[in-house]
Amino acid sequence: MVQKTAPGEALRASPGGDSVPAAVGGRAPRRGGQLNRQTAAAWVLILPFVVLFLAFTAGPVLGSLGMSFTDMRQRDLRTPFAVNGVGFDNYIKALSDETFQKAAFNTAYFVILGVPLTLVVALGAAVLLDRGVKRFQALFKVGYYLPVVTSIVAIAVIWRFVLAPDSGLLNTVLGWVGIDGPNWLASKTWAMPSLIAMAVWRNFGSAMIIFLAGLQGIPQSVEEAGQIDGAGPWQRFRHLILPLLRPTILFTSVTTGIGYLQFFEEPFVMTQGGPLNSTISVSMYTYDQFGFGNYGLATSMAYILFVVIAVITFIQFRLLREK
Amino acid sequence: MRRTWWIYLIGVLGLIAVAAPFLWMVLGSFKTQGELLRVPPTWWPQDATSQNYNDLFSKANFPRYFLNSALVALAVTAGNLIFCSMIGYALAKLRFKGRNALFVLVMATLMIPGMVTFVPLFVLVTNAGLANSYPGLILPFLVSPFGVFLMRQFFLGLPDDLMDAGRVDGTSELGIFARIMLPLTRPALATLGILTFLGSWNNFLWPLVIAQTEDKYTLPVALALYSTGQNAQNYGLLMAGAVVVVLPVLVMFLVFQRHVTKGIAITGLK
Numbered sequence: 001m002v003q004k005t006a007p008g009e010a011l012r013a014s015p016g017g018d019s020v021p022a023a024v025g026g027r028a029p030r031r032g033g034q035l036n037r038q039t040a041a042a043w044v045l046i047l048p049f050v051v052l053f054l055a056f057t058a059g060p061v062l063g064s065l066g067m068s069f070t071d072m073r074q075r076d077l078r079t080p081f082a083v084n085g086v087g088f089d090n091y092i093k094a095l096s097d098e099t100f101q102k103a104a105f106n107t108a109y110f111v112i113l114g115v116p117l118t119l120v121v122a123l124g125a126a127v128l129l130d131r132g133v134k135r136f137q138a139l140f141k142v143g144y145y146l147p148v149v150t151s152i153v154a155i156a157v158i159w160r161f162v163l164a165p166d167s168g169l170l171n172t173v174l175g176w177v178g179i180d181g182p183n184w185l186a187s188k189t190w191a192m193p194s195l196i197a198m199a200v201w202r203n204f205g206s207a208m209i210i211f212l213a214g215l216q217g218i219p220q221s222v223e224e225a226g227q228i229d230g231a232g233p234w235q236r237f238r239h240l241i242l243p244l245l246r247p248t249i250l251f252t253s254v255t256t257g258i259g260y261l262q263f264f265e266e267p268f269v270m271t272q273g274g275p276l277n278s279t280i281s282v283s284m285y286t287y288d289q290f291g292f293g294n295y296g297l298a299t300s301m302a303y304i305l306f307v308v309i310a311v312i313t314f315i316q317f318r319l320l321r322e323k
Numbered sequence: 324m325r326r327t328w329w330i331y332l333i334g335v336l337g338l339i340a341v342a343a344p345f346l347w348m349v350l351g352s353f354k355t356q357g358e359l360l361r362v363p364p365t366w367w368p369q370d371a372t373s374q375n376y377n378d379l380f381s382k383a384n385f386p387r388y389f390l391n392s393a394l395v396a397l398a399v400t401a402g403n404l405i406f407c408s409m410i411g412y413a414l415a416k417l418r419f420k421g422r423n424a425l426f427v428l429v430m431a432t433l434m435i436p437g438m439v440t441f442v443p444l445f446v447l448v449t450n451a452g453l454a455n456s457y458p459g460l461i462l463p464f465l466v467s468p469f470g471v472f473l474m475r476q477f478f479l480g481l482p483d484d485l486m487d488a489g490r491v492d493g494t495s496e497l498g499i500f501a502r503i504m505l506p507l508t509r510p511a512l513a514t515l516g517i518l519t520f521l522g523s524w525n526n527f528l529w530p531l532v533i534a535q536t537e538d539k540y541t542l543p544v545a546l547a548l549y550s551t552g553q554n555a556q557n558y559g560l561l562m563a564g565a566v567v568v569v570l571p572v573l574v575m576f577l578v579f580q581r582h583v584t585k586g587i588a589i590t591g592l593k
Binding site: 034035037038039040041042043044045046048049052053055056057059060061063064067077078080125128129132133140141142143144145146147149150151152153154155156157158159160161162166167168169172175201205209258261262264265268269272282283286287290295298299301302303305306309310313 | 327330331333334337338340341342343344345347348351359360361362363364405406407409410412413414417418419420422425428429432434435436437438439440441442443444445446447449450462463465466471490495496497500521524525527528532542543546547550551558561562564565568569572573576577580583584
């Protein structure tokens with residue numbers, strides 16, 4: 001009974017909701033007891049989260065930090081507290097390691113090229129769907145979003161065949177227009193752009209959905225006002241629509257950036273970091289060090305990545321937040 | 324009206340670009356090894372074979388990996404639906420000390436890379452005797468900051484009057500949550516359920532670390548290891564394997580796509 005009738009009545013009452021408690025009356029004297037009951041209920045409801053969070057997130061985050069200042073290796077797995085502190089040795093070792101520097105460069109390359117490309121394609125697709133494609137809009141939306149839900153590992157396996165030198169799909173298509181495509185993944189020059197292209201292909205749908213929602217939230221009158229003022233389509237987009245999308249651009253650039261800074265599966269499956277480390281990423285090199293049993297070193301590398309992600313996220317918020 | 328045809332042309336070309344690798348995968352999975360290596364490549368399989376799918380059973384144990392992936396994803400999804408809605412409700416609707424601090428903490432963990440936690444997590448799980456076990460695969464993912472955020476946002480949108488009405492009727496605080504408020508979040512739960520299932524199904528780094536013997540592999544782990552190991556040249560097997568990894572989530576997404584895109588938009592705009 002309670003569930004069936006109360007919600008409807010309350011929903012109808014909610015526009016003038018302030019009067020409801022007054023009409024109910026007698027609320028003020030019970031307030032203290034009610035707050036206590038709320039606190040008790042809140043503790044019951046947050047307890048599972050707090051336990052899981054402490055064990056599997058907070059604990060490991062701090063553990064990782066501690067570990068990065070020790071010489072912990074695989075042989076210490078069963079005795080994690082019987083290790084020696086080594087100060088900043090792991091950090092110094094990581095930062096002066098040429099392969100790590102290469103990995104950092106590659107990660108920066110992937111992010112600096114990949115994030116803007118992803119957002120431009122996503123915004124283009126969103127504008128196309130919002131302004132141009134009225135019929136079958138849902139079909140296009142779902143189609144563009146498909147790659148986002150699929151496993152990066154599977155995508156990477158498929159793209160290895162798409163990018164294969166002679167029997168691959170891409171070079172066959174390029175051959176139609178007379179372009180002799182390279183052996184993409186075996187080329188030091190082309191391997192990284194190939195991974196970026198794949199990342200854009202897989203991820204733009206996610207940002208597109210958010211842009212689309214943002215565009216649909218902009219009232220028609222904004223554009224009409226621009227039209228009356230004689231602004232062309234591009235000017236209206238540049239000076240009226242784009243500024244209103246600022247929060248959306250902030251959100252998508254932050255989430256895409258955080259994801260791309262950690263790229264791992266793509267080189268793991270497609271290139272194993274090669275050729276000649278030209279596609280190894282910080283995440284992948286960290287994983288390699290873990291595989292070699294260098295736990296202390298691996299955690300210091302992960303923390304360097306963590307700090308970079310935090311700083312870049314902070315900068316993005318400063319640059320793009322609403323004035 | 325004049326300009327519509329080329330807008331649709333761009334749109335369709337985009338769809339082709341998105342769909343082509345998937346079609347390449349499905350067609351390739353029915354080709355023989357010899358045909359897969361042919362230059363120039365064939366489009367339609369010339370002598371279609373189901374050998375690659377047979378190999379998934381005989382040369383590899385894909386049914387097992389499939390069941391592992393499904394089991395882990397279902398358990399993780401159930402955990403998230405229960406625990407994220409509980410804390411999401413508390414954060415949105417109950418007044419208690421430390422609520423804001425707790426919410427900030429949850430949000431802060433959104434940007435912690437999996438790389439940061441996996442080494443100590445591995446040490447912890449190994450010492451708890453859970454390495455290479457289902458609990459080891461499942462436990463670390465039973466709640467997610469994203470899920471907490473999604474549920475909190477949805478609960479915020481529900482009117483407080485409902486709770487007050489319940490209190491007047493003498494329903495307990497937990498009863499108000501479970502019997503009055505939770506049933507109203509069905510759309511959010513659907514979104515959270517789908518997204519969590521997809522995320523778990525595709526999860527790679529942690530299963531790669533923790534599943535040490537073949538009988539605990541999830542699909543992405545098996546596919547990645549086969550594609551870099553001694554089967555790296557068995558292209559047909561890899562194509563068929565990719566189909567098995569991708570197809571279930573594609574079907575699931577197409578069935579439930581409304582919930583997915585809506586959820587993304589909700590969390591993106593708030």
